[in-house]
Amino acid sequence: MKLKDLSLLLGLSQTTVSRALNDYPEVNEATRKRVKAAALAHNYRPNPRAKSLATGRSMAIGHVIPISTKHEIVNPVFADFIAGAGEVYSRNSHDMLLSMVPDVEEELTYRDLAAKASVDGVIVHGPKPNDSRISLLQSLGLPFVVHGRASDGDTGYSWVDVNNRRSFERAANFLMDLGHRRIALINGLEFMDFAQRRKDGFLDAFSQRGLSPDPALMVAGEMTEEFGYRSAHRMLAGTNPPTAFTVSSMIMAIGVRRAIGDAGKKMGRDVSVVIHDDALSYLPNGADIPIFTATKSSVHLAGQLCAQALLDIIQSGDTTPQHTLLESELTVGESTGPAPKGAS
Amino acid sequence: MKLKDLSLLLGLSQTTVSRALNDYPEVNEATRKRVKAAALAHNYRPNPRAKSLATGRSMAIGHVIPISTKHEIVNPVFADFIAGAGEVYSRNSHDMLLSMVPDVEEELTYRDLAAKASVDGVIVHGPKPNDSRISLLQSLGLPFVVHGRASDGDTGYSWVDVNNRRSFERAANFLMDLGHRRIALINGLEFMDFAQRRKDGFLDAFSQRGLSPDPALMVAGEMTEEFGYRSAHRMLAGTNPPTAFTVSSMIMAIGVRRAIGDAGKKMGRDVSVVIHDDALSYLPNGADIPIFTATKSSVHLAGQLCAQALLDIIQSGDTTPQHTLLESELTVGESTGPAPKGAS
DNA sequence: GTGAAAGCGCTAACAT
DNA sequence: ATGTTAGCGCTTTCAC
Numbered sequence: 001m002k003l004k005d006l007s008l009l010l011g012l013s014q015t016t017v018s019r020a021l022n023d024y025p026e027v028n029e030a031t032r033k034r035v036k037a038a039a040l041a042h043n044y045r046p047n048p049r050a051k052s053l054a055t056g057r058s059m060a061i062g063h064v065i066p067i068s069t070k071h072e073i074v075n076p077v078f079a080d081f082i083a084g085a086g087e088v089y090s091r092n093s094h095d096m097l098l099s100m101v102p103d104v105e106e107e108l109t110y111r112d113l114a115a116k117a118s119v120d121g122v123i124v125h126g127p128k129p130n131d132s133r134i135s136l137l138q139s140l141g142l143p144f145v146v147h148g149r150a151s152d153g154d155t156g157y158s159w160v161d162v163n164n165r166r167s168f169e170r171a172a173n174f175l176m177d178l179g180h181r182r183i184a185l186i187n188g189l190e191f192m193d194f195a196q197r198r199k200d201g202f203l204d205a206f207s208q209r210g211l212s213p214d215p216a217l218m219v220a221g222e223m224t225e226e227f228g229y230r231s232a233h234r235m236l237a238g239t240n241p242p243t244a245f246t247v248s249s250m251i252m253a254i255g256v257r258r259a260i261g262d263a264g265k266k267m268g269r270d271v272s273v274v275i276h277d278d279a280l281s282y283l284p285n286g287a288d289i290p291i292f293t294a295t296k297s298s299v300h301l302a303g304q305l306c307a308q309a310l311l312d313i314i315q316s317g318d319t320t321p322q323h324t325l326l327e328s329e330l331t332v333g334e335s336t337g338p339a340p341k342g343a344s
Numbered sequence: 345m346k347l348k349d350l351s352l353l354l355g356l357s358q359t360t361v362s363r364a365l366n367d368y369p370e371v372n373e374a375t376r377k378r379v380k381a382a383a384l385a386h387n388y389r390p391n392p393r394a395k396s397l398a399t400g401r402s403m404a405i406g407h408v409i410p411i412s413t414k415h416e417i418v419n420p421v422f423a424d425f426i427a428g429a430g431e432v433y434s435r436n437s438h439d440m441l442l443s444m445v446p447d448v449e450e451e452l453t454y455r456d457l458a459a460k461a462s463v464d465g466v467i468v469h470g471p472k473p474n475d476s477r478i479s480l481l482q483s484l485g486l487p488f489v490v491h492g493r494a495s496d497g498d499t500g501y502s503w504v505d506v507n508n509r510r511s512f513e514r515a516a517n518f519l520m521d522l523g524h525r526r527i528a529l530i531n532g533l534e535f536m537d538f539a540q541r542r543k544d545g546f547l548d549a550f551s552q553r554g555l556s557p558d559p560a561l562m563v564a565g566e567m568t569e570e571f572g573y574r575s576a577h578r579m580l581a582g583t584n585p586p587t588a589f590t591v592s593s594m595i596m597a598i599g600v601r602r603a604i605g606d607a608g609k610k611m612g613r614d615v616s617v618v619i620h621d622d623a624l625s626y627l628p629n630g631a632d633i634p635i636f637t638a639t640k641s642s643v644h645l646a647g648q649l650c651a652q653a654l655l656d657i658i659q660s661g662d663t664t665p666q667h668t669l670l671e672s673e674l675t676v677g678e679s680t681g682p683a684p685k686g687a688s
Numbered sequence: 689g690t691g692a693a694a695g696c697g698c699t700a701a702c703a704t
Numbered sequence: 705a706t707g708t709t710a711g712c713g714c715t716t717t718c719a720c
Contacts, residue, residue, distance in 0.1 A: 001459075002713060002714085003713060003714060003715095004713075004714095012690080012691090013690065013691045013692075014691090014713090014714080014715090015690070015691060015692080015693095015715085015716080016689080016690055016691070018714070018715065018716090019689095019690090019715090019716095022715085026689060026690085027689070027690085028689055028690085031689080031690090043459065045456060045459040045460045046460070046713080046714070047397075047460060047461065047712085047713050047714070048460050048462060048714095049393045049396045049397045049402070049461075049712090049713080049714090050397055050696090050712070050713030050714040050715090051713080051714055051715075052393045052696090052714090053391075053393045053394055053397055053695095053696045053697065053698090053712090053713080053714070053715090054695080054696055054713080054714045054715040054716080055696085055714085055715065055716095056696075058393070065427075065430070067427060067430070067431060078423065079422065079423045082442070082444075083409075083411055083444055086409070086411070086442060086443070086444025087411060087444050089444075090443060090444055090445055095441050095443075095462070096441065096442045096443070096444075097439050097440065097441060097442075098426070098430060098440045098441075098442050099430070099434060099439075099440070100426075100427055100430025100431050100433075100434055100440070101434055112389060115345075115387065115389040116389045116390070116391060116392050117391060117393075118392060118439070254598060257602075258601075346697060346698085347697060347698060347699095348697075348698095356706080356707090357706065357707045357708080358697090358698080358699090358707095359699080359700085359706075359707060359708080359709095360705080360706055360707075362698070362699065362700095363699090363705095363706090366699085370705060370706085371705070371706085372705055372706085375705080375706085390697080390698070391696085391697050391698070392698095393696090393697080393698090394696070394697035394698040394699090394712090395697080395698055395699075396698090396712090397696090397697080397698070397699090397711095397712045397713065397714090398697080398698045398699040398700080398711080398712055399698085399699065399700090399712085400712075
């Protein structure tokens with residue numbers, strides 16, 4: 001069933017039918033009703049490609065995922081984000097175009113998307129400081145929204161971000177309120193913007209009390225179970241082990257938990273773990289080790305907001321940068337957690 | 345830069361340029377060279393929508409993900425699969441269209457994709473026995489490949505599946521070779537095809553030795569950390585606890601590990617855990633609890649094979665059902681694992 | 689308020 | 705081996 005068939009069927013021109021369907025004001029209300037009813041009855045769906053060719057808009061949003069560094073896609077956080085964004089696209093009858101490309105081809109892919117007008121806009125994932133993709137997209141004139149920020153104070157583009165700095169500041173403060181002083185930070189690679197911000201927040205919490213963390217308890221690396229395990233293991237085996245951990249991802253937290261298990265007899269119940277990134281869904285507060293989920297990640301929400309922001313930009317044509325900073329909740333498990341031995 | 349511009353520039357007709365670019369045989373080699381060079385130099389990219397409108401092919405593959413039951417997308421396995429498929433699409437210059445829809449709208453979505461000719465084919469995720477989507481897609485005439493199988497012996501459609509039955513048969517056999525007899529099965533919901541097959545394999549391993557598992561040690565439920573924890577916890581608290589676990593997913597395995605941790609002092613080093621679904625990447629063999637990854641999941645490979653199979657079907661037009669059964673590797677951790685107390 | 693006709697950028701008969 | 709022409713299914717002037 002195409003437009004022509006429908007118009008013939010109704011004894012109207014394609015033009016009128018098209019106008020009726022697309023809610024043009026000049027159409028007679030009676031006609032519109034008749035047309036819409038017929039379209040529904042005959043299950044008419046406009047061909048998006050034809051429409052797109054005529055209008056110049058693709059009604060699709062691109063997500064480009066580099067695949068050689070596997071972190072992005074394997075990360076459950078990514079899936080949640082995509083799910084959130086996808087819902088918004090569905091509701092607004094947009095398509096989501098996912099491109100998995102070797103990261104060396106990422107720039108080419110953006111150029112391609114722009115040249116072929118395959119998408120009306122893109123979401124940028126995993127920004128690094130001074131990310132080259134931003135200027136590329138600007139020069140290509142392709143609307144975009146960044147999930148995260150490419151560097152501090154940069155206001156030249158739209159982004160949606162979780163308040164990473166504050167999350168870790170609050171996590172550290174929470175632990176210090178419980179009496180912990182030897183708090184470890186198991187962070188992601190610090191050239192990633194989010195990791196840098198988390199570290200800043202962590203340090204801030206200490207400064208606020210005139211304290212400073214033990215540098216030996218601060219590490220950054222690949223967000224893998226293995227790195228979490230090894231880091232925590234080394235720290236716990238030291239002469240002055242930490243009494244609490246702040247961890248940058250669920251996967252690393254699993255490793256930290258394993259290390260704590262190894263050291264279990266030594267530690268007793270004296271170790272707290274604070275995790276970022278939706279850990280609550282996967283690692284509920286255990287009976288053996290008190291785990292506090294400090295920041296309930298809002299990745300799913302972030303996905304929705306990113307998508308909505310981009311659609312708004314595309315619709316309005318207004319590219320004035322919009323910035324959304326999400327506060328993540330401090331969610332505490334059932335147990336309020338122990339104070340370290342000899343704490344005040 | 346569009347075809348017309350390029351043809352004007354070259355002093356050729358659009359037709360010739362189009363033919364040269366699309367490797368039609370009747371074009372003069374010299375001309376083709378000239379055309380291709382010019383296209384490259386001027387960075388010409390054919391508009392896929394125009395092309396699609398003219399050819400009737402969309403050069404896109406659809407993946408429909410129901411979102412009200414969150415399992416599908418949250419599952420890291422899903423992300424790996426998508427990554428695998430995405431690579432294949434990229435290499436074959438196809439787009440991947442991801443639709444996140446409330447599961448009640450799933451059928452509507454397929455009808456939509458078919459009616460609007462948005463995609464040349466779809467991949468079906470998470471099949472259940474006698475899945476209604478299969479007959480729907482067949483009646484819509486939309487090419488598809490199923491990741492998994494909708495029921496036993498069904499050969500009327502193409503699928504790519506991991507040999508779930510054998511994976512669990514081998515896992516159980518592996519543990520029995522180590523001397524274990526009280527082996528638990530923590531399975532996914534048994535109305536899912538894969539879970540049923542895993543159970544079958546588990547049971548087979550016992551029958552082969554003239555044994556049968558304790559029904560109290562076989563459970564099935566949502567693949568969550570919580571379910572894994574609770575199931576294992578209950579079993580370990582019983583009078584005759586298991587000495588080994590086979591677990592159907594990484595997430596559940598985390599819960600099982602937590603339960604083992606709880607029961608640690610009682611158990612000593614006597615518990616083995618065998619996990620399906622790429623557990624190796626996330627849960628390396630621990631120092632405290634011996635964990636054996638029995639089946640290295642091939643989801644990523646499955647994604648590639650599904651995508652390739654679908655592209656082949658679309659290209660050749662040959663819809664003769666193709667079936668691919670992947671054998672998953674039995675990967676054993678560093679430790680070969682302890683025999684249970686008093687084992688032979 | 690409705691219609692005729694041109695055109696979006698490409699491919700595919702049908703010439704030559 | 706190359707060009708001419710007519711679409712693909714829709715929107716959008718422009719005219720009535």
